[in-house]
Structures are given as structure tokens and as C-alpha cells.
Amino acid sequence: MSSTVNSSNDHDDNHVQDQESITFPLLRRERSPINSSSQVAIVGSYVCPIESLDYEIAENDFFKQDWRTRGKAYIFQYIFMKWSLCFLIGLIVGLIGFFNNLAVENIAGIKFVVTSNMMLASKYGFAFLVFSVSNLVLTLLAAIITAFIAPTATGSWYPRSQGLPERSGRACVNTPVTLRALYCFVKRMFYLCSSSNLGIYLGLICWYCSCLLNVQIVGSIFAVSSSLLIGKAGPMVHTGACVASLLGQGGSSKYGLTWKWLRFFKNDRDRRDLVTCGSAAGIAASFRAPVGGLLFALEEMASWWRSALLWRAFFTTAIVAILLRALIDVCLSGKCGLFGKGGLIMYDAYSANISYHLVDLPPVLILGIVGGILGSFYNFLLEKLLRVYNLINEKGVAYKIFLALSISIFTSCLLFGLPWLAKCLPCPSDTSEQCPTIGRSGNYKKFQCPPGHYNDLASLIFNTNDDAIKNLFSSGTDSEFQYSSIIIFFITCFFLSILSYGIVAPAGLFVPVIVTGASYGRFVGMLVGHHTSLNHGLYAVLGAASLLGGSMRMTVSLCVIILELTNNLLLLPLIMLVLLVSKTVADAFNGNIYDLIMKAKGFPYLETHAEPYMRQLTVADVVTGPLQFFHGIEKVGNVVHVLKTTRHNGFPVIDEHPISEKPVLYGLILRAHLLTLLKKKSFLSTPEPVGIEAFTQFSAVDFAKRGSGNFDNIEDIHLSLEEMELFLDLHPFTNASPYTVVETMSLAKALVLFREVALRHLLVIPKTSGRSPVVGILTRHDFMPEHILGLHPLLVRSRWKRLRVRFPQILRFF
């Protein structure tokens, strides 16, 4: 029996070897030694069980044996399957993205057409009624779906592949595959009568499944159509990740829903790769920006950049691009209702003769600087508001829905009221477009104006976001908008998008920021007036770039996305300049929006760079005890006891006398593998090692990683007292090549190892012999600044920390 099994439960609870498995963040908040305000969870009552993914391959004897016995055919099958899966992901995400756009354009389009027609007929009261009630109903539908079926779909979930819930555990909660949900429902009906215990589990799983098909897709369509200023890119990224995650899980073996040909991917590594491809496909589908989407996934999400992954993600986004191209071809023939001439949201801003000179640089620089300030201010406000919303949302579902509805009503009133402030403009005589526009989207909405006139502010407001952006980006329209209308529209968008983001509905930030930025840029273009050779549409593009740069803080992917959106490569140097300036300026104030939201939600996101104070610490300074470990041949009773009393996910395996003369570190065994061993009950009567040949009853599938939420539980394994006295040979199932660091290793360098190799457990070994061969285990949690500063409060007051607090971003590039 291992020496530490007897340690008190108190201790175990205080230090959990693999903290990622505990419920985050509420538990953390209660127990956290430091009262860090950033730990407040926004999701409110939702307690999210986080289980870390692992890029490490568990190289145990069993795995190697299995590897050796597999033939060449297996490899080709595996490779073929992996590519097929990417193809499927691209296809499904592309289809979802297209139909999402189609639905939004049509639902919102009909709403606007009906409203406009009433306005043309001067039935202002009716128009307002139709507008506000339809918005309210759409919001209500979105909120109800989200709040009751999948509260986790709130907001946008830019997943980052550190094995965080965004892409793993949580991803599948909302996975949007109709078929599976239906299948689950049938099974549920069938099982619920037969076995109570199984039924509960099945019910849970089905509950998980059925929410998918609605929430992200349908919820997003309703929310975006309801004139709330929220985007569709975020939900699309999440949808892409969900599709990938579900396909990668290959169904559930428990409920007979297994696709045998998907058994290859039952490991974290493949799943994580697939999810990266899925998110890339999500952005590619929402913006028709395949290269931009790919870069977004790599810049913002992937923790591990491999050339193979790059190529596979490229393939996925290529499928999306080709599919969208083909579908838009179909729409060109006018079969897609109000979808328009099939631009998806390609805001074609091409003009053959763009020329700009040195005189254009100063206004563009100023635009970038102000855009950076606005972007960081946007982030600041959004984070504060999310905290307030959190307090409201925490009170219950009714509060959540009430909040969403109030925002909807407020938005409707504001949007309907504002155009009255704008002066009516006479229709231009030289336009090819109909003026005022009747029955479709266009630049000249009549609103309250007399015949032959149009309301420029209404033209922006009574359009979908995509059309508004198209109008703002369009060239040759310099005289169509007034100062006052543009500035009113800018301020409205700026605050409404912040206000709308936190409500209980799937929402993205990308499109709102583009709308806001475009109106800001157009305003700057108007101010500069004739002192520039760029037209106002190009200023709008630059303005969108500056606000995106100031808020999202990406560089290459944003640049490529904007290029792909506007189809204008000649503008590239200016866009690069604006992005650089705005990002630099904004970085002086706060972090990027994703990091802020992630931090506010309390997710243990590991930064790639080490904090300076980590160089002053060794890993021994942050390792906390006591350590749980097993012997190579362990008594079944001990294993069960340790598994029951702790929630650790990995245990070192140590060989002692008589197997080895001195204690030797054999490797690391995972909880999931131990549970499988216990379930199969392949116990030994004597504590003597047997070869791998003794375990013929196991196949690789038994040790495959389960789908999330679908793991074994120690409480479900019932063993007799006799069985408890038998022995388990852990050797064949222990990962004999765990990554290790010596206890004198600097914490900063251990973090680099942990992050670069994408680990879940890192063993700490002693510097001198004669002690136990392992002195601790490091997990993600041990590298979190909150944990470290909790153990070493003096560091908070050190010069470095202060500097870090005052200039949070500047050190990132150090």
C-alpha cells in the first residue's frame, strides 16, 4: 500500500493533484487563497466541469504492442479517415454557415421589408409595432432556447485549444447534430422504463445532445435577426468546433451509437486537431474568408502549431470555400429569397485606381491611434458590463430572459427613434439604384421622409448588419451620408453592441465591431474631407480595421480576413499600418477581448509567455503535497481507495522492492486507464509481474478516450471484498515516458516545456538520490499566477509584479 493513501481527506481537498478536474470556477472561488476579483464567474450559476486535454501520447507497453501488431493497412485507413473527417467537417460547417446566412438574411429581410412598406404608407405606429414585436419575439425565442436548453451557449465562445471547455467538454454540450439528438430521444424513451440508473445517465446524455441542434444554430439565427447588435462569427466558430468534436468522438460506445470507423480518433491529440480545423471552418464559413479563418484558428486558438495540422486545416477551409462558392452560384439564379446577389458577406470594396500618397498618412495614423483607444475602451466597458450582467443572470432564468427582453425593447425603441433625428436628403439624380428603396435592402430608405427624399440614418439602421457594412464600405457614395447621421450611428453601435453581448443568446463580437469601426472610419473620412485621395468607403474599411485591431488585437489573421472581406489587395499596406498602430496603442491599456472574457470567466488559461517573477522561483516552490502514487504491482483495494478519496487524474507509478532494488520511477498512469482495469477485473492473485501477453482480454478501444461527459466513475464499479485483496499489474498500462523536470528547474522554463509540448501532467523529480523518485506533479493549475502568488504573496509586492500590474501588456513582447 502506498504510504500516502492514509493522508486525511482534508489535505486531498486542499490540494488536488489535477485541479483541472474540479468544478471551476465556483469551487475555486471559495477555496482560492487569494481574493482575486478576476475569478468572478460570468456564466453565473453554471458550474463548468473542466477536464484538460492532453497532447501527450500515453506510450505504455500495451500501446506499443498494439502499435506493433497493426499493419500497414491501418495507417492508410487512419490517414484516409482523418482526411475524410476534415472533409466532412468542412462540408457540414460550410452548409451550416450558408444556411445560417440564408436564414438571417431572409428573416431579418422580411421584417425590414414589412416595416419599410408600412413606413412608405406612413403607418408609423404600425411599423413600430411590427418592428418591436418581431424583435421581441425573436429575442424571446433565442433567449428561451439558450437559457433552458444550453445556458453555456451564451455569448461567443472563442475556443482556445488548451483543452478548455470551449473546445472540449463544453463544445459537445451544444454540438449541433440533429440526427444524433433524435437518436438519443428515441433511445431515451426506450430505456427510461427499463433501468433507473442507466436511465438517469441516458437522460443526461440526451439532454446534452438535444440542446445542440437548437442552441447555436437556431439561437444564433433568431438573435442576429432580432436587430440586436450581435454577430454570427462567434457562434459559427463554436458550431464548427462542436461539429468537429462530435465527429472526433465517434459516437458513444455506451449507448450503441458507435461508428466503428471513427475509433481511430479516440484520443485528445486527434480531437484537438479536429477541433482546430472545425473552428477554422467556422470563421471561413461566416466570412467566406478561408485563409483568414485558418490563420485565425492558428493565431488565436491552436496551442500547437504543426505543419500537418496546418495542411489539414487548410484543406478544411478549402472545402468550405469551394462549397460556399457553389451554393452562391445557386443563389445567383435568385432562388434564395432576400439573400441578395449572393455576396455572403463579401463587402467588395474593389476600385481599380486606388492611389494614396504621403499626405494620406497623417489622417490614417490618427485614425489608427484613436481606433486603438476606442478599442481598448470597448474592451473595458464590455468587461465591466459583463460583470453587472452576471449579477443579474445569477438570480435565475426569469431574470436572464427579462434582461434579454428589456435590451430588445430598448434596442427597438432606440433604432426606431433615432432616424427621426436625421435630416431628409433629396435623392441623387445620377444613381442607378432605386430611390427611395422599396421592398429590399438598399442605400435609400424613405422612413419618414417626403417622396423623392431618403433618410440616410434609416438606411443604415433598417438593414442587416451585413448590408449596413456594405453600404458603409461602398465607394462613390461620399455625399450620401451626413455628419450627424454617421456619428449617431457610430455611438449607437458602439454602446448597443456592448449592451447586447452579455444577454442570454449566442452572440459574436466580430460583426458589431466591424459595423462600429466602419462608421467611425467613415466619420474620420468625412472630417478629412477633400484633403485626402481616399474615398470615404476606404476610410470605413480602415476604421473597421482599427477598431478590430484595438479590440481583438490579432495581426495577421485580421489583416487577411479584412482583405478577404473587401477583396482589395491594393489597400494592404494601409491596413497593415492601421492594425499595427491600433494594436500598439490599445495594448498599453488592457488585454485583448478574448483574454478578458476568458479571465473574467475564471478559466485556467495558460499564457504562452512566462511572467518575469517565475524566473526567480523553482518548480519546488510551487509543488504542493501530498503526492499520491501507486506501486507497479498494487493491491486492488488501495487503488479503489485512492480513486475514491481523490479526484486526481494522473498518478506516478513507482517500482520498489522486490521488483526493483531501489525505488524507481516507472511512469504515469491515468485515472481513466485505472478505471478500465478495475472494470475488466483482470486481477492477479500474487504480487508478481506478468507480461503484456497476459492481457489479451484488452483491446485498444478499451483505453480509448471517451467523449466528454461520458467517463467512468469509480462509484459505479462494484468489487467484492475478495477482489479487493487481489493485485493489479499496472506496468503494461503505465505511460513509461512521462515528461519530467528536476525540482531545481526554474518555473519559467518548466512553463515553457508545459506549454510548448502541451502537457497535462509534469512530474517533478528530486535533485538528490535517496528520496522518493518523484516529489510532485505539476498541472496547469500550478502555473496559474493566482496559485503562485497565493503561495508566495511577497512576489506581489516585488518590483516585477508592480511593473507587470502597471504595464500589463508591454511585457508580453519581452
Add this chain to the structure above:
Amino acid sequence: MSSTVNSSNDHDDNHVQDQESITFPLLRRERSPINSSSQVAIVGSYVCPIESLDYEIAENDFFKQDWRTRGKAYIFQYIFMKWSLCFLIGLIVGLIGFFNNLAVENIAGIKFVVTSNMMLASKYGFAFLVFSVSNLVLTLLAAIITAFIAPTATGSWYPRSQGLPERSGRACVNTPVTLRALYCFVKRMFYLCSSSNLGIYLGLICWYCSCLLNVQIVGSIFAVSSSLLIGKAGPMVHTGACVASLLGQGGSSKYGLTWKWLRFFKNDRDRRDLVTCGSAAGIAASFRAPVGGLLFALEEMASWWRSALLWRAFFTTAIVAILLRALIDVCLSGKCGLFGKGGLIMYDAYSANISYHLVDLPPVLILGIVGGILGSFYNFLLEKLLRVYNLINEKGVAYKIFLALSISIFTSCLLFGLPWLAKCLPCPSDTSEQCPTIGRSGNYKKFQCPPGHYNDLASLIFNTNDDAIKNLFSSGTDSEFQYSSIIIFFITCFFLSILSYGIVAPAGLFVPVIVTGASYGRFVGMLVGHHTSLNHGLYAVLGAASLLGGSMRMTVSLCVIILELTNNLLLLPLIMLVLLVSKTVADAFNGNIYDLIMKAKGFPYLETHAEPYMRQLTVADVVTGPLQFFHGIEKVGNVVHVLKTTRHNGFPVIDEHPISEKPVLYGLILRAHLLTLLKKKSFLSTPEPVGIEAFTQFSAVDFAKRGSGNFDNIEDIHLSLEEMELFLDLHPFTNASPYTVVETMSLAKALVLFREVALRHLLVIPKTSGRSPVVGILTRHDFMPEHILGLHPLLVRSRWKRLRVRFPQILRFF
């Protein structure tokens, strides 16, 4: 005295702890236990001393102390300097790229204009004489410069940042900074008279310096102008890396050429980052493709992908883009001679109404498949021919130049002779261009044709490569070229570009492959004829993509480069498709061209992925002895002896009695740091540890990494016999946090660690206590397949190996 110092020299030579420091590949070839044919060096007589770079920060006490004492101001200074350097790199590389283009367009332009004028006057003999002699002279100049001043500039050097000579050691040999060379020259004159020893060193350095300004820039200009089918992108990448490396080195302290403000960057990490930025700027400058250049650097070169690096490289390429835009503005006013309308090489293939449908897919797919086969065939031929050239080049400088001249004469004859085969075509009546073209580049060269006619083959041949590509990519010219001309041009380009690459001149592959691919694509377009809705120009773009994909095997960066070259985003889905298909097809046959050249040159390039057989081995299986180590307090004599008898670059430091009760691994000390300690002679009279305070005579600059080729030598340090009996306290200068693996670690996982964290040394520690705390050191060399298979010849015959040999590429994506 450490126990292994007495081991025989024989042993030391057989196993070199840090093999990267030995001369590669000739030494390797003699001693390599396996007779691997891929180890033949192409560079011939050039023996290249390779020293690995290191991403690891040497975290010793001295470093930490220095870190603590530095103020905030230092950080801001450092950050500011880093960005300034990137700015400088962008500026210099942009300028060089522009003037390179300007010179080529003008030199080659004048040649073509003179030749064309003579042809117009029917002086065919004279025209041939002018054409061939000017080509010969230009080639001769390029070859002489390259052969005599910097033989390493041969071919193109796509540097990969694993610390290989392409970007580190070698980069600075050819760094093209005029000012520094001039400075060196003056200093040389001055010093040569005063001190003989110093003079020799100085002479060497100056020799190094003076070659720069010529070889890459001037050599490339001459070579490209001489009608040889070689590109300028390769040399530009090298030039960019050189500029970055030189700026990063911050001058040479030995010769008083130090810029104090550059002292921050005297470490491998920063230098490697800067070189990545430089290479990105190189591609950006040669293609005016800032985003493509950035992605190229990241996909093909950087071994470490960090967001900070991404941003800095983005900044550098943005500077290049803005600068080029400004310079082209200047040229638009016609001040740049024959530079043309200032497109640099933006082959604007925009046409507003591209539409393609399902019927276009089959020909495009076939184009991709055949392009992939052609691309891999291209790689195959190029590699074989380089081996032949190597045999010739090895014989001496005269042979090298003779080879270059013969190729030049052959090229001239071929290019002048081929157009006679083409049928004369009547000038189109509806063209806005002058026909036949007189005195400038254009689509209608008269050559031998009667008035009112033009020779389409001559129009392609008697233009610079850039203009030929522009002609091939142009739309609305479907009837201007004949089948026979295009196919002749394609075959000529295909073989001439292979023939020209290996000669002694700076040469790239990018542009030749684009020309070849464009003619191939255009030919396919002609074959498809009216069964497609794409014009021939777009087929040429797709053909170029397919051949690039088949030869270079990049995905995202190629895609973006082609987009930026052609300014046509609507073609994106098709380009993605073609790249995917051609890369997949080509990967079934051989590796990408860079890997092939790199391998043929015998550089120890570490693949990112582990070979399957590595999973069957542990690190203990590849570690070879004997191990050299030092004690924490070591006798000076021992240090000198070990440094003199070995060429290792890193030594473990072990504390034994009386400092520690049991032997303990303290860390790793670098040869360079030991040499600094010896030079400063801060010895102790008793073997007792002293604090860091005792070393006030050292400053961080003393331990800064020197510029390559500029390192201390143990032979230059002269110590008296008394000094030899004194002691050195190594503790403060030992990196106390070296990365370690346990000897039972699987080799595959150790490789992942080595590669991901970008290490130079990896310590192997024993699994049981009681032995020495370190059992070996792994370096890059120990992970090379040749080394491993030499130690374990049975693996060669294993199933895995056979599979790997037969399907070399397919496993890469496994």
C-alpha cells in the same frame, strides 16, 4: 579532477558531445557508420562549420543577478530597440529589394531593347552577338564574384531557423551592408601595418565583410539579368536574413565596431527572431507580398512560433510594403528608366467578372494532378543534377566558372534559336498596344517576322521573367499565343531552370517555377479550349500554383503569395484546390525541394515529427559516451585540458563532496562561458564556493553571444603553471535549469521536447539513484536518423523502416 578527462582522445573524436560544432558534412561523411548516399555534399569543397543556436535562456545566478539589478528603463529600452531593429531591417531589405528589381529591369531591359532594335533592322548576326556576349559577361561577373568572394552564396539559401548555417553562421558571411564593408576596409589598411596577428584576424573579418555587398545583391542582379532562368527571391531571402543577422550581432567588440545600443541582442534567441523577420522581409520585398512573406517565414522557416514573433515579423513586412508603395509612387512619374509602370512584380490578373462552374472543376483537377507529378519530377531532376554539378564544382574555381559560362552560352544559343521555330502571327487589329513592340517590353516582339507580324515565342523569351509571367497571366490574350510556342516555352523553362540553378551564382527557384508553371497552365487552358469559362490567363495562374505546390509543397504561404501576386481573391477557392491536389500528388513521390537540397548538402536538419521507429527506442539507446563533466568548483588545469581535448559546447556541472553530500546535478555550463571565465582569470586559491558578489569584474556583456565566426579559442588563452593549479567557481555561471529527460524516456518524445522547446543540449539523467546524476547529453546529432540507424542497424530492416522508405512522405501527416 573529473573522472573522464583521462579518456583517450580517440574516444573523444569518435563521439563528439555537441556534434554540431564539427565541420559538416565532409567530416561526417568520412566517419559516418552508415554509407548514406544522401550525405554527399553539394557545396563541394566548402566545409561548413555549423554551430547550433539555442532558444534556451541560460538561467544562471549571474544572469538572474544582472536581471534583478536592471531597472524598468532597461526593459523599455530593450523593447524599443527590438522594434527599431525590425524597422531598420524592413527599411534596408525593402530598399535593397527595390533597387535589385530596378537594376535587373534596367540592365536586362537595355539588353533586350538593343537586341530587339537590331532584329527590327534585320541584323540577326549582330543581335545574337550582343545577346550572347552580354549574357556571357553578366554571367562571368556573377560567377567570379560568387566563386572568389563568397562561394557560399551559390544557389539559394532558404534558411530554416534551427540554427543552421543558412541563417546563422553562414548568413553573416555574405551580409550585404556596404557601410560596414567600407569601414572594415579602412580599418584593415590601418591595422595591417601595426599588428600581424590582429591583422590576420582583421583581414579575415574584412574579407568576410567585403564579400557581402557584392555577392548576394550584385551577384543576383548580374545573374538574373543574364537571361539565365534563375530567380531573385532566394537571394533576397538570404539578403534579408543577412541584414537581420548583422544588425542583431550589433557589430564586433573585438574590432571596436560595436554599437552599444545593440548589446541587448547578443543572444541566440533574439538573433533567431530577428533573422526570421529578415527572411520574411526578403520575400515581402521580392514579391511585394507582405502577408505571404510573413507566412512563408513562419511556415517554412521558424522553428518556434510565438505570437510576439508573429507581430514583429508582421511589423517588418508592413514596413517593406509601405516603403515599396512609396518608391513605386516615385517610379510612376517615369524616373526609373525601363522599370515600367511600377508594378514591381505584381502580376495584376484582376478581372471583375470571374465566374466558374462545376464544369471547370475536372480540367482544374487534372491540371493539379499533372502539376504535382511535374513538380515532383522537377525536384527529382534538380537533385540529381546538383549531384553532377557538385562533382564538377569540386574540382576547383576554374571548373565552376567554366560550367557557369557553358550554361550561359548554351542558354543564349537556345533562347536565340528557338523563336525561329515559331510561326509568325499577324498583329491583331483591335489591340491598344503597339505591334510589333519597339524599344520596350511588350507582348508583340517582331524578331524575324515581316512587318505587321509578331513572334509569340520571342515575346516570351526576349523579356525578363517578370514580364513573361505578366504576359502569360494576362487576360484577353487567348488568341495571342500558339500551341507550339507555349509548349516549346514550357519545356525550355522546365529544363533551363534546372540547369541554371546549380551554377556558381546566387539563384532562386521561385520565379523560374512560376514561369514554367504559368506556361504549363496556359497550355492546359488552350487544350481545354472553349469547354471552360476561365480564360487562359487564369489557367496560367492555376498552372503556376500547381507547379509551386508540387515543388515547394507549402500551402498557406504559397496561397497568399499567389493571391498577392495576382491581386485576385475571387480565384481563391480554385487556387486552394489546385495547391491541395498538387501537393498531395507530389508528396507521394518525394520531399519538398528545400528538404531535398538541405539533405543533399548534409545539414543536420531536424524534422518536426518523430519517425515511428523512435517510439521503440529509449534515449539510453542512442546516448553514446564518454561523458565529460565538471565539478562545481573545478581546477583550472582540468578545465583547460577538457576544453583542449574535446570540442563539446556544453558540459554538465556536478556537485560532489564536500559541497554536497551526494553527487547532485547542478546544471549545464557552456564552452563560451568557460572561455570567458578563463580569459578574465578570476581564479580562487582554495576550492571553496564564493558568492555571486565576488564576480564584480564581470558584466553581462562579457557573456553575450558573439557574432558567428567571432568566438574565443582555447588555444589563444595562455595561463601560467601557477594559474593552472588554482580553482574556478562555476556555480554562478552554470545554467541551473537545464532541460532533462530520464533515460527510459522514449526517443520520440524526447525529440518532441527537443524540437518544440528548440534546445541545443538535453541532459539524460538515470532512472535509479546511486549512479552519476547525469548519464549523457543529447544534441541535435543524436536525433538524426543516420546516427540512430547506425547504432541500431536492425531497425533499417524493420517493417516500419521499410514502410517509411517506400512511402516517405505519407507518414509525415501521421
